[in-house]
Structure formats: C-alpha cells, structure tokens
Amino acid sequence: MKDGVNGVALAVFIVFFLAVTVMGFLASRWRRAENEHSLDEWGLGGRSFGTWVTWFLLGGDLYTAYTFVAVPAAIYAAGAAGFFAVPYTILVYPLIFTFLPRLWSVSHRHGYVTTSDFVRGRFGSKGLSLAVALTGILATMPYIALQLVGIQAVLDVMGVGGGENTNWFIKDLPLLIAFGVLAAYTYSSGLRAPALIAFVKDTLIYIVIAVAIIYIPIKLGGFDEIFAKADEKFTAAGAGGLVPPEAGQWTYATLALGSALALFMYPHSITATLSSRSRDVIRRNTTILPLYSLMLGLLALLGFMAIAAGIKVTNGQLAIPQLFETMFPDWFAGVAFAAIGIGALVPAAIMSIAAANLFTRNIYKDFIKPDATPEQETKVSKLVSLLVKVGALAFVLTMDKTVAINFQLLGGIWILQTFPALVGGLFTRWFHRWALLAGWAVGMLYGTVAAYGVASPTQKHFGGSSKEIPGIGEIGYIGLTAFVLNLVVTVVLTLTLRAAKAPDGVDETSPEDYTADAGDPGVQVELPPATAGAGAGH
Secondary structure, X not given: OOOOOOHHHXXXXXXXXXXXXXXXXXXXXXXXXXXOOOHHHHOOHHHOEOHHHHHHHHHHHHOOHHHHHHHHHHHHHHHHHHHHHXXXXXXXXXXXXXXXXXXXXXXXXXXXXXXXXXXXHHHOOHHHHHHHHHHHHHHHHHXXXXXXXXXXXXXXXXXXXXXXXXXXXXXXXXXXXXHHHHHHHHHHHOOHHHHHHHHHHHHHHHHHHHHHHHHHHHXXXXXXXXXXXXXXXXXXXXXXXXXXXXXXHHHHHHHHHHHHHHHOOOXXXXXXXXXXXXXXXXXXXXXXXXXXXXXXXXXXXXXXXHHHOOOOOOOHHHHHXXXXXXXXXXXXXXXXXXXXXXXHHHHHHHHHHHHHHHHHHHHHHHHHOOOOOHHHHHHHHHHHHHHHHHHHHHHHHHOOHHHHHHHHHHHHHHHHHHHHHHHHHHHOOOOOHHHHHHHHHXXXXXXXXXXXXXXXXXXXXXXXXXXXXXXXXXXXXXXXXXXXXXXXXXXXXXXXXXXXXXXXXXXOOOHHHHOOOOOOOOOOOOOOHHHOOOOOOO
C-alpha cells in the first residue's frame, strides 16, 4: 500500500462523485409528474421507466459495490468456490421471466407498491403481509451497510480512511460526507436519482473491467501465469488447488440455487421492477440482464489476478481496491475507485427507498394510520429512508466489517423464506395464509439458529451460511435447507387447514389481473399519482 494519500486517484474520484451528486439532485426534475407527492412517484419513479432505464437500474441495483469488492475477494480467499455467484445469476433470469411479469401486472392493476401489498391483497392477511415486510426490512439493512463498507474500502486504499490511531471523526468524515450526500438526493429525488446515476455507474464498471481484463494480465505475464500462481497458493495452503474439493460441491450447488431463489425476493429488486412501464420491459430485461453475468465472471477473475500480483491484505475486502492501486496508473485507479464508490450509492439509494416503502405501506398504513393520504405516505417514506441509512451507517461505524458481511448472509437466509408467499401466491391460491405464516416462522427460526451455530476463525457465531443438511450429511446452504423446511410445513398445514375448513382470507385479485398489460382496460400506461394506494385501475 502506498504511503499517504493518493492525490491523483482521490481528485478523479471526487470529480466523478461531484458529477453524480449534481445528477442526483437534478433527477427530481427528470420526467416529473404534476403531483409528485405519492409513493408511485417518489418510490417508483412514476412507474414509467422503459427498457434501457430499467436495465441500468436493475443492473445498478443487483451488481453492487459489494459485488465488485466481495466476489473477487471470495476468489482471492477461497479459489474457484467463489465463482458460485456466476451460475446463480445465470439461474435467476429464467426464474424471474416466469413470475416478474405476473407481479408487475397485478401490482399495476391494484396500485401495489411493495411485495407485502400483493401478499396482503392475495391472501387477505395483514399478519402475513407484516411478516414479509419485516423480513424485507431486516434483510435490507445489512445490505445497505455493506455498500458503505465498499465505499470505506476504497477510501482506505486511497489513504483517506485514516490510520488506526486517527481520531474516529476525522477517520470517518469522508464516509459521513458520502452518506450525507446520498441521503439528501434520495430524499429529494426518490427513485429517479439512482435511475439516472445508474447510467454513469454501469458505464464506469464496464470500462474498468474491460481495461482490467486486458491490461492487468499483460502486466502479469498472461493468464497461464495468473492461474499457475493462484494454484500454487491454494495447493500450499492445503486447499487442493484452484478447484474446490468434492466435499465442497454440495455447498457450491446449494449456495448458487438458494441465492438465485432469494435474489428477487429482496425489496430493492422488486422496487426496480415495478418502476418499469410494461410487462414487455420486464421480459426484455430478463433476456439482456445476463450480460451482467458475463461481466461478473470476468470480474471474479480479478481475485486470481490479486494473488498473482502478490497483493497481501489482512481484510480480503481490500484486495481488489489494492490491486487497482498497484497495477493501474493513479488517474485510472481513481476511475476504478469511482466505479466502486458510485456502485455503492445506486443500490444503497434503491434499498433505502424499498425498505421505507415497506414500512410506510405495510406497517404505518396497515397498523398505525389506515387513512393516510398519498402525501402523508410519501412524507413518512422519505423520513424512514433517512432513518434506514442512519441505521446502516451506525452499523458500519460501530461493528466489525466481518459482522456486517455475516449479517448480510443471514439476510439472504431470511429473505428466501418469503418465496412461498410471494411466488406461490402469484401462481396459486391453494396455500393457506396461516400455513404460509407458520412455514415462514419455521424457516426463519431454523435458519437463524443454524447460522448462529456456525463459527469462523474471527467469530463464534454467525460465521458463515453453510452447515450440514439434516438427513443427507453433506454441507449445504442453510437458507435452502430452511426453505425446504418452510415448504414442507406450509404444504402439510395447508392440507390440514383445508380439511378443517379453516377460514380463508379474501382474495382481492382476479385471474385476468395477472396478465394485464399497460393500455389494457383498467391499466393505465402511467398511473396518475392521485390514485396511488386507492386501488388504482379499479
């Protein structure tokens, strides 16, 4: 690591940061509606985004600073096992092609803003809706924290993070400034801000990866040399070389499958989806988003390059920023750091909006103030989006970074437990609402207790997300095991409750709602903001 502050890289970073800050504030004037005081406008960008805006928004949302830093860091630390992120992003697109258009249609027809809105409408259960909302908020908080960890890693490598002996306020000041700017433009512009900034973020990331994948191997003597050095490191460490041993194959497969099932359960994924203009926009996106999977595969190779370049870091999250600073000229290192920094701002903004919408619609409106007007909903959502970010910031500043990562892994286990209610509900009304709630509770309890029992070299509890699968004896992803238990409980209890003729909730949706498209009777091309939350389209 170079001594002192890398002035050139920092200057380039600041220029890009200022540019996206200006864009963030100007976004409030972009495609502005007559009445902007509604969640449809502030939280979903007027539900008016076309194919390209949605593509950049979803890409900016799913491929975060954490992805940029953590996927290669996993390869750097564990070898090819870290590549699980590539098959899981390939698995996810056929999956979402089947259910996201249905969710878009029913949400547009009824004015649903969150997944919990849909669950409440479909199953007539505020309790189940509350469970889905709380799970979404819980899983999102550590995810936002990790975006701030990504910014902090970049600042540390540039020499702005301060040393161990620096006064805490001076050390964290750059992060506090970045956080303040993010909070301000999200508050004023809502989802339009990350949608506009996503263009810059994704373009920068594509440029950085294209340069890195050509320039760094040339400097290191080619890919043969890179793979040979990485293989040497893992063989010496007793890990059996680059390819994970046979014992790790169940872990790899279950982690990839479980992560694929969980990805579009996250509130921020759904927020970006519901902001699109039509079903066709979503379909087109599921066919072109795999371009990001190609990028992710190339990005993962940076982990091996860091080994070949002799990068030595105690915190694996710093491996890639350190590789960039070592291998690139200072000015281009600044561009790469800006890509990571902006790569944190886009998803952090969308995540905080998604969590705020869940609180407003499914806690505040359902349980505290049922007669809230669209203006009041928007005001509460704006305030909660600030509180969510403050919570994430406190998480980052007070806790060890590995704790933030482990809580994010726990968030993945939790969010997967909402799959039966959401995806199941999109295709069938057979599941009973009480059975879904019981299945969710069992999955959450098992997943949390199992993760609590996993130790790692740095901590006694929540040290990872893999454990022995009961009855099989192989090590697998806890989230998927919890999901299977959840499904079993849901099916068995549904059969029991149906036999006992337990009261079913009222389903406010109808079969044609799930295939409705923009322009169909009752589905406006763009929802007028005044009707938000009032059964728009009815």
